[in-house]
Amino acid sequence: MEKISFQDFCKNETLHYLPKLPKNVFDASFIVNFKHNETIIHENEPLKNIYYIIDGKAKITDIQYNGKSILLQFLKNKDWIGELTILGVEEETKNVTAIGNLTCLMIPLNIVERYLLIDINFFKELSVFLSKKLLDRTNHFSKNQSYELKHRLATFLLESSNNDIYQESHIVVAEYLGVSYRHLLQIFSDFKSLGYIEKIGKNNYKINHQKLMEISIK
Incomplete structure (x- = not known):
């Protein structure tokens, strides 16, 4: 500090x-x-x-x-x-x-x-x-009740990332978003396939800010 x-x-x-x-x-x-x-x-x-x-x-x-x-x-x-x-x-x-x-x-x-x-x-x-x-x-x-997980996760990734790098624990995020660990992993897999995120290490992703903005909750 x-x-x-x-x-x-x-x-x-x-x-x-x-x-x-x-x-x-x-x-x-x-x-x-x-x-x-x-x-x-x-x-x-x-x-x-x-x-x-x-x-x-x-x-x-x-x-x-x-x-x-x-x-x-x-x-x-x-x-x-x-x-x-x-x-x-x-x-x-x-x-x-x-x-x-x-x-x-x-x-x-x-x-x-x-x-x-x-x-x-x-x-x-x-x-x-x-x-x-x-x-x-x-x-x-x-x-959490009104939007699909993909929209909520996109918003979360934008909020929690630092210089487009995301590093949160999947377990912590699943509990915060009120979903199962398995469901969260499935959406992460979908996001990687769609080019929304790129895995660069354990619980370490580079996010595509522009693409996530398109599906995030406004």
């Missing part, structure tokens, strides 16, 4: 894509850059910072009691990370991992507690964000 002060970052960047927060919060915050597969938050570890995604993608996973990893959600630009913990809704943190290069605003927890938890505008920001997050989850389950 690379970290620079927010003030140094502002010398060369515009701020139109950042949330509306008090100046003293920005002054005490940092801009952090994560590399592909770098962990942002470790599961069950005390939260030290919250994050706002400026550029890039991330994923939230949970390790079950039997050691199995479950994919819960993807994160993108303008998403918050750690917001449920500071609100007291989530007692145990989940794993959050970068997909490709990721740039975030990092706000230390003591700054959150001192300034943001008494700021009504911040709570309005979180209310809108959490409402959209709930709708996204609802849409995810709705799409």
Whole structure:
């Protein structure tokens, strides 16, 4: 992880894509850059910072009691990370991992507690964000019932790939999409035959972005 002060970052960047927060919060915050597969938050570890995604993608996973990893959600630009913990809704943190290069605003927890938890505008920001997050989850389950697997898988490959390289476990993906492992492998085989993807290693594929866009869920 690379970290620079927010003030140094502002010398060369515009701020139109950042949330509306008090100046003293920005002054005490940092801009952090994560590399592909770098962990942002470790599961069950005390939260030290919250994050706002400026550029890039991330994923939230949970390790079950039997050691199995479950994919819960993807994160993108303008998403918050750690917001449920500071609100007291989530007692145990989940794993959050970068997909490709990721740039975030990092706000230390003591700054959150001192300034943001008494700021009504911040709570309005979180209310809108959490409402959209709930709708996204609802849409995810709705799409699992409404669309054929090939359309859902195409969308998933586009969301989870990094520079057109896809590296997720088939078992994790099958559970996330709500299908059998066998069914998922059949669609992967079809995609390879159609030139949508090219296998370049174990659970490692190069995707044809243009072709997948044509059959993805819009």
